Amino acid sequence: xxxxxxxxxxxxxxxxxxxxxxxxxxxxxxxxxxxxxxxxxxxxxxxxxxxxxxxxxxxxxxxxxxxxxxxxxxxxxxxxxxxxxxxxxxxxxxxxxxxxxxxxxxxxxxxxxxxxxxxxxxxxxxxxxxxxxxxxxxxxxxxxxxxxxxxxxxxxxxxxxxxxxxxxxxxxxxxxxxxxxxxxxxxxxxxxxxxxxxxxxxxxxxxxxxxxxx
Amino acid sequence: xxxxxxxxxxxxxxxxxxxxxxxxxxxxxxxxxxxxxxxxxxxxxxxxxxxxxxxxxxxxxxxxxxxxxxxxxxxxxxxxxxxxxxxxxxxxxxxxxxxxxxxxxxxxxxxxxxxxxxxxxxxxxxxxxxxxxxxxxxxxxxxxxxxxxxxxxxxxxxxxxxxxxxxxxxxxxxxxxxxxxxxxxxxxxxxxxxxxxxxxxxxxxxxxxxxxxx
Numbered sequence: 001x002x003x004x005x006x007x008x009x010x011x012x013x014x015x016x017x018x019x020x021x022x023x024x025x026x027x028x029x030x031x032x033x034x035x036x037x038x039x040x041x042x043x044x045x046x047x048x049x050x051x052x053x054x055x056x057x058x059x060x061x062x063x064x065x066x067x068x069x070x071x072x073x074x075x076x077x078x079x080x081x082x083x084x085x086x087x088x089x090x091x092x093x094x095x096x097x098x099x100x101x102x103x104x105x106x107x108x109x110x111x112x113x114x115x116x117x118x119x120x121x122x123x124x125x126x127x128x129x130x131x132x133x134x135x136x137x138x139x140x141x142x143x144x145x146x147x148x149x150x151x152x153x154x155x156x157x158x159x160x161x162x163x164x165x166x167x168x169x170x171x172x173x174x175x176x177x178x179x180x181x182x183x184x185x186x187x188x189x190x191x192x193x194x195x196x197x198x199x200x201x202x203x204x205x206x207x208x209x210x211x212x213x214x
Numbered sequence: 215x216x217x218x219x220x221x222x223x224x225x226x227x228x229x230x231x232x233x234x235x236x237x238x239x240x241x242x243x244x245x246x247x248x249x250x251x252x253x254x255x256x257x258x259x260x261x262x263x264x265x266x267x268x269x270x271x272x273x274x275x276x277x278x279x280x281x282x283x284x285x286x287x288x289x290x291x292x293x294x295x296x297x298x299x300x301x302x303x304x305x306x307x308x309x310x311x312x313x314x315x316x317x318x319x320x321x322x323x324x325x326x327x328x329x330x331x332x333x334x335x336x337x338x339x340x341x342x343x344x345x346x347x348x349x350x351x352x353x354x355x356x357x358x359x360x361x362x363x364x365x366x367x368x369x370x371x372x373x374x375x376x377x378x379x380x381x382x383x384x385x386x387x388x389x390x391x392x393x394x395x396x397x398x399x400x401x402x403x404x405x406x407x408x409x410x411x412x413x414x415x416x417x418x419x420x421x422x423x424x425x426x427x428x
Contacts, residue, residue, distance in 0.1 A: 106328065106397045114320065137427075149426040153408065180411040183320045187404030194367065194401050195425075197394040204427055211412060212363040212422040213351075 004065025015141025030061025218279020244275025
């Protein structure tokens with residue numbers, strides 16, 4: 001599958017790109033700056049020994065992707081998504097975004113839309129937005145010889161879109177779990193605040209979660 | 215330890231009471247209706263074969279408990295907590311409360327205070343409120359011959375209070391994990407919405423979470 005990653009030069013986007021490239025997918029790293037995207041793509045080709053990793057602008061990454069992944073900072077959604085909206089029409093768009101505020105009184109405050117994923121859906125009204133991959137630590141993604149010790153929670157409105165995202169998760173060794181509609185994206189994103197707190201408190205880099213009883 | 219449980223006649227409160235009684239603690243089941251509390255206490259004495267389980271009003275349960283547990287519905291906090299506030303002064307108060315709305319557009323919406331636990335802290339300003347036990351399924355608590363397959367996430371402002379809550383968790387076989395201050399209670403409570411959705415979707419009664427990498 002061709003996967004376009006908006007903000008693919010960041011740690012989380014590049015980490016997912018690495019794992020997906022190794023699983024045989026073709027990757028388009030997107031960035032505001034096409035030169036940075038090309039440079040990151042070259043770096044990931046070196047790491048993975050896989051050729052189908054290219055760098056483009058975010059708009060081109062959205063156009064070239066069969067599936068589009070948002071790996072942008074939460075505060076960057078309103079600036080970036082409107083210009084990619086036409087390219088995302090009818091496509092599955094995966095929001096990995098978490099609105100965390102470090103150094104403030106509260107690490108996680110849901111945005112007015114309820115979640116970053118619902119904000120993305122409002123900015124991309126004709127896309128099928130699915131929230132997923134918020135808990136997979138970037139540090140774990142780049143340890144490519146180790147399995148990822150975390151479940152993949154998936155929420156969204158479209159069952160077929162969720163199944164495609166589940167398949168993308170399985171392709172990198174994750175167990176997908178359907179956690180309902182996009183209205184559950186706020187609690188899903190909030191879990192990242194818990195993991196970030198655990199990482200800091202216990203001096204870890206890659207805490208994760210597993211669902212028990214399933 | 216003497217543990218007073220406000221709303222101890224409900225499933226979660228009674229389930230925690232059962233496990234703690236078996237671990238050797240003394241339990242005061244609280245209810246608006248002292249007769250219902252006495253009846254539930256008698257039932258739990260029968261199940262556990264432990265004598266120190268008594269039933270009282272919520273106010274008396276708060277007075278008698280060294281630690282006070284809130285196992286009330288989220289919408290019941292404003293009605294019940296003001297009358298127990300004097301009895302909770304300087305005590306550790308554990309909020310197990312989760313503000314879920316079934317049948318609405320959104321299962322979990324944080325209250326204006328940020329979380330039920332922060333609402334409880336505002337109503338009990340002189341207590342040491344700790345948020346915990348929201349993810350331990352009532353159905354799992356009553357299966358007294360089985361270990362509980364879930365981690366105990368704990369957040370609050372007072373380190374000593376959190377350590378006491380951790381010890382109460384260890385006494386029933388749980389692994390306690392410190393997840394920061396009470397400002398993280400919203401994300402902690404939100405996890406219950408995810409687990410409730412998983413239970414419904416996968417036809418389970420007792421999904422839970424484990425933190426990996428720790």
